[in-house]
Amino acid sequence: MTVRTRFAPSPTGFLHIGGARTALFSWAFAKKHGGKFILRIEDTDVARSTTEAVQAILDGMNWLGLDYDEGPFYQMQRMDRYKEVIQKMLQEGSAYYCYSTREELDALRESQMQQGLKPRYDGRWRPEEGKVLPEPPSGIPPVIRFKNPKDGNVVWNDLVKGEISIANQELDDLIIARADGTPTYNFCVVVDDWEMGITQVIRGDDHVNNTPRQINMLKALGATVPQYAHLSMILGDDGQKLSKRHGAVSVMQYDEDGYLPEAVLNYLARLGWSHGDDEIFSMQQFCEWFDLDHITPSAAQFNTEKLKWLNAHYIKLADRDYLVKDITGRLAQLNVSVSAQPDLVAVIDLYKERTNTLNELAESIVYFYRKPSIDHVAAEKHLVADIKPALENLTELLRTVDWNAEAIHHAINEVVTKFQLKFPKVAMPLRVLLTGIAQSPSIDQVMVLLGRCEVLARIAEFK
RNA sequence: GUCCCCAUCGUCUAGAGGCCUAGGACACCUCCCUUUCACGGAGGCGACCGGGGUUCGAAUCCCCGUGGGGACGCCA
Numbered sequence: 001m002t003v004r005t006r007f008a009p010s011p012t013g014f015l016h017i018g019g020a021r022t023a024l025f026s027w028a029f030a031k032k033h034g035g036k037f038i039l040r041i042e043d044t045d046v047a048r049s050t051t052e053a054v055q056a057i058l059d060g061m062n063w064l065g066l067d068y069d070e071g072p073f074y075q076m077q078r079m080d081r082y083k084e085v086i087q088k089m090l091q092e093g094s095a096y097y098c099y100s101t102r103e104e105l106d107a108l109r110e111s112q113m114q115q116g117l118k119p120r121y122d123g124r125w126r127p128e129e130g131k132v133l134p135e136p137p138s139g140i141p142p143v144i145r146f147k148n149p150k151d152g153n154v155v156w157n158d159l160v161k162g163e164i165s166i167a168n169q170e171l172d173d174l175i176i177a178r179a180d181g182t183p184t185y186n187f188c189v190v191v192d193d194w195e196m197g198i199t200q201v202i203r204g205d206d207h208v209n210n211t212p213r214q215i216n217m218l219k220a221l222g223a224t225v226p227q228y229a230h231l232s233m234i235l236g237d238d239g240q241k242l243s244k245r246h247g248a249v250s251v252m253q254y255d256e257d258g259y260l261p262e263a264v265l266n267y268l269a270r271l272g273w274s275h276g277d278d279e280i281f282s283m284q285q286f287c288e289w290f291d292l293d294h295i296t297p298s299a300a301q302f303n304t305e306k307l308k309w310l311n312a313h314y315i316k317l318a319d320r321d322y323l324v325k326d327i328t329g330r331l332a333q334l335n336v337s338v339s340a341q342p343d344l345v346a347v348i349d350l351y352k353e354r355t356n357t358l359n360e361l362a363e364s365i366v367y368f369y370r371k372p373s374i375d376h377v378a379a380e381k382h383l384v385a386d387i388k389p390a391l392e393n394l395t396e397l398l399r400t401v402d403w404n405a406e407a408i409h410h411a412i413n414e415v416v417t418k419f420q421l422k423f424p425k426v427a428m429p430l431r432v433l434l435t436g437i438a439q440s441p442s443i444d445q446v447m448v449l450l451g452r453c454e455v456l457a458r459i460a461e462f463k
Numbered sequence: 464g465u466c467c468c469c470a471u472c473g474u475c476u477a478g479a480g481g482c483c484u485a486g487g488a489c490a491c492c493u494c495c496c497u498u499u500c501a502c503g504g505a506g507g508c509g510a511c512c513g514g515g516g517u518u519c520g521a522a523u524c525c526c527c528g529u530g531g532g533g534a535c536g537c538c539a
Contacts, residue, residue, distance in 0.1 A: 010539045118465035143537055178537040185539045209534040277487040298469050306489040354501040427498045439500035
């Protein structure tokens with residue numbers, strides 16, 4: 001049987017890191033097995049679903065390069081089909097109308113909680129052999145409930161967590177259609193997973209508790225039950241649960257923050273999944289290696305430091321043209337327009353080995369295109385008066401020296417020797433004057449790129 | 464409260480009864496490289512939640528405890 005997996009987000013927000021990993025694992029699993037990956041938008045909560053959120057999810061998938069073979073399917077466009085199935089269930093007796101009001105149900109729930117019971121529907125409208133149902137009240141539009149089996153256990157072999165067994169007694173008759181007739185999540189999932197021929201449902205483990213209900217409905221419909229793989233959640237850097245209020249950010253935020261999609265993908269792949277000691281690998285390699293057997297069942301804490309490490313790695317490998325385009329954009333954000341000189345390609349080459357994010361890279365090269373403000377601490381330490389004669393002497397040499405790193409280096413050495421100094425004694429003030437700070441690549445290389453005219457101008461600032 | 468799940472260095476993890484005096488990676492520390500800061504290289508610090516079993520032998524299997532998480536919606 002061909003593998004068919006799906007990613008089924010609800011469009012109530014952006015694509016966050018947890019969703020992205022779920023999507024990545026589903027995608028990789030399909031790729032690994034030569035199957036199909038399907039995108040399905042679960043938008044049946046009309047009140048909370050937005051087209052902006054749909055777009056945000058699509059953007060996130062696109063940025064990560066998680067392409068889908070089918071879809072996106074929208075559940076709201078499949079209403080007719082859901083209603084058909086519900087009618088069939090009503091006729092067959094696996095579903096029934098329930099006239100309980102929300103107030104009634106709230107009261108029920110509360111009293112059950114007080115008694116230390118698990119809150120659940122008590123089945124007052126559930127048709128039963130020899131049971132006399134109350135007369136349907138007028139003016140109350142009924143919901144439709146699934147008639148869940150009363151006895152036995154629902155058991156499935158979760159591909160991540162192993163065998164999970166839940167007693168039917170723990171389950172109640174869930175609502176599959178609201179009073180306004182629209183079907184609810186648990187029901188739509190069942191119909192869709194069935195009719196879309198999903199073979200492996202890979203999703204967050206907040207759905208573990210929904211699984212037995214879905215299996216029961218699948219069985220009631222005579223459908224094949226797919227395999228399930230429940231991924232544990234991703235915690236924030238601080239070990240706290242991610243939520244809209246706390247730490248959950250869009251994957252697109254990582255783009256804005258200067259992370260490469262390759263880095264995010266590689267990081268996510270390794271978060272909760274492993275292939276021996278391998279840490280750095282391409283998505284192609286990942287798709288070949290990926291399996292459900294090596295997914296950790298426990299929750300994982302996000303670690304930005306490690307993401308940065310991977311990002312630094314991928315920046316070193318990044319395509320030149322890509323970097324130039326990207327960095328030009330980031331510089332523009334900093335109100336820096338890139339002039340022809342110094343050549344941005346050369347500048348990036350000089351810095352890409354020493355940077356963690358693209359934002360850092362952009363910020364650290366601003367001084368090539370705009371005169372830097374001098375850091376006070378650095379100035380105090382290195383721009384001392386007694387170095388002035390040496391710098392003046394260097395200035396003279398720089399006016400006529402061949403403008404390449406070797407010649408410049410030689411010129412600095414000449415001054416160093418003449419004034420009986422150590423190399424850094426001259427290099428550091430130079431560095432501060434030229435870049436504004438005390439850290440930079442090799443100073444002669446910086447000077448080559450900055451250009452003779454600009455170098456002389458900046459040294460002259462030292463009064 | 465009830466049900467379900469989880470538990471190896473600070474973090475991500477390797478580990479499917481002997482290969483484990485528990486391996487790798489990030490972070491941290493030291494040293495080397497050096498023109499500063501990085502990069503890179505070499506070292507170092509650092510963990511099997513507790514208690515019982517099973518077994519010749521347990522990080523690995525079982526039970527109990529503890530801790531953490533999830534679910535209990537006319538949300539998904």
